[in-house]
Amino acid sequence: MKLSHLIILAALTSQLLLDSCTQSKSEPISSNTEEQVIYPAIKVESAKPSQELQIPGELESYFETDLFPKVNGYIKRIHVDIGDRVSTGQVLAVLDAPELSLQLAEATAKMRSAESQLNTSKSVYKRLQKANQTPGTVSPNDLDIAHSKIVSDSLTWLGTKAVYQSIQVMTEYLSIKAPFDGVVAERRLSPGAFVGPNDKSAVAIFKIKQENRLRLRIPVPERYISAIRLNQPISFSVMNLPDKQFTGKVSRISHNVNKQTRSELIEIDVQNPQLQLVSGTYTQVTLPFQRNTTSLTVPSSAVATTLEKCFVVKVENGIASWVEVKKGIEAEGKVEIFGDIKSGDTVLKTASDEIPNGVAVKTKL
Template sequence: MRTRIVIFCSALVIAVAINGCSTRGAEEDSKSIEKQDEQVVFPAVKVTRANPGENLQIPGELMSYYETDIYPKVNSYIRKMNVDIGDKVHNGQVLAELEAPELTAQLAEAYAKVRSFEAQMIASKAVYRRLLVAANTKGAVSPNDMDVARSKVVADSLSLLGANAVYQAHQEMISYLRIKAPFDGIITDRKLAPGAFVGPADKSATPMYRIKQESMLRLQVAIPERYTDAIREKQPISFSVVSLPGQMFKGKINRVTHNIDRQTRSELVEIQVINLGQRLAPGMYAQVVLPVGRSGSSLVVPSSAVSTTMEKCFVIRIDNGKANWIDVKKGMESGGKTEIFGPVKDGDTVLKTANDEIPQGQPVKVTYSDF
């Protein structure tokens, strides 16, 4: 009896052990199958067409609408300077007065020549008129005398015209002794003082003043090459400056260069800004918010579908159930979507989340999801 009990207990233990091993084996097989299924099932999306757009935030620089250095046009000495740094000036205002005695002497000489040629022409005309009266009497005046008198009048007239031209030129040179503002603006720099020699003969070529127009400014912005197709004239923008936090200023694109800088790979655009209250100043940096969009539709995918490594930028397209790395270039990004360019087309299936851990040609199982 005791022997039978021992045999029964041993059989029971063996049965339980076998059953436990079978159960564990089945569970491990089941987990392996589930794990394998999880490895090959990936969310995927269809490549679609859309009109992408985004608010591009890029830095810009405010500049004077007009800005120039003031140089004298004639050799002279500064007699008086009427304005200084910070003074607001208007177009045509006299900024400085120069003196050049030799120019005054040349003007007087030119005026004397004009008066001399006027007197000669008056005398020539009088002689010619008297000869015309005398010619009414047959044989009183020879034809040669008439021709000489007529030629004298013409020569004296031309001499007077030349003298007048020289006199006007000297008058123009004298006017250069009064330095005038070329436009409304503000004096931002003064280099010289009364008594200094200035003019084209001055080898140092130091400007007398620097003047900037501040009532109107230019905001220059360099647009990256990939966004140039989205830029249009009269396009509205907004911008802010560090010195006025929390305040936004508005403007429109007035000029587009239509030229890509080779070094920066960007296109320069210009916004005209009315500087009310002179709150903005040339030289300020601005943070520009520029809404950009394509003129037509293009291909877009979720931003997570584009993977960028040190070597390439790609999406993983599913071709016949296998992963295929497709090199693309990124365009605009907005709202979790990225514009792509490359050998893909509308309706292609790509993995929603791409990474370089999925090797080329790996069989994958996908399930479609929304962007």
């Protein structure tokens, strides 16, 4: 019984092995080979990129100055206060300096004395000339002495006159006048205060600002300065007048890059007759600009940035290579690039450091 069972089991095993061999010959085993990835690619283009740069700016008064006294004295009267509008030459304050008045009186007396002496010398010389019409009456030496006296007295008079004029000018400094049309931004002293250049802790009496004309100062990042030009239009807004848009044109370019901020300062003249704008206010500036020459552009995704470099993945003859570039103007999803690359080159639309340098890739434009 056991023997028959073993015979049957052996027959079944042989049949199974036969079926397996037959199946392996008729049906080949499929291999799990990975299909090659196809990368989207684009052509590098030449264009004149334009962009509207949003950067902050600051309004400053066109002219701004602190008024210090030229001479020593006490403040006698103050005619203006903070917020007052002043015009050129207007007297803002008057100083009192009694010693200066005494010096002026002394200089006046000396000048008039020298003038009187000069007039006397001229009169003597004229009388000698008249007497000399009679031969032998006046010696030539007396005429020479009289003429020399006129020259000496004339120089003395000119010296005393110069001293007088100098002190007179100093007395005019007792009146503190506005150097330009503007607004009194600060008044720091009051009547009775001692002021003057000899005061070691000198404090300005007033701060005057010209507010009817302002300067808008804008620091332009270094990467954009080559696209800035004179008379370029701009627009800006301020926080205290959010519903208004102001316009202007680039008036001055500093042509100097700040080493700390890596930016170049430009200025825009802003007319402000109604004093709507206030100096010291921050602004949001819209600065449209465009390159004067063509440059190379690619989609922003085509430029990869790592800690070491900024690059695009160039594909040539099916081989990917990293080409280091520098970015320029970036707008509307495209960016300027500068490097060892030319118009018409093929680069991957999406660059990544996961694609090794020098690997074979398959692309589709």
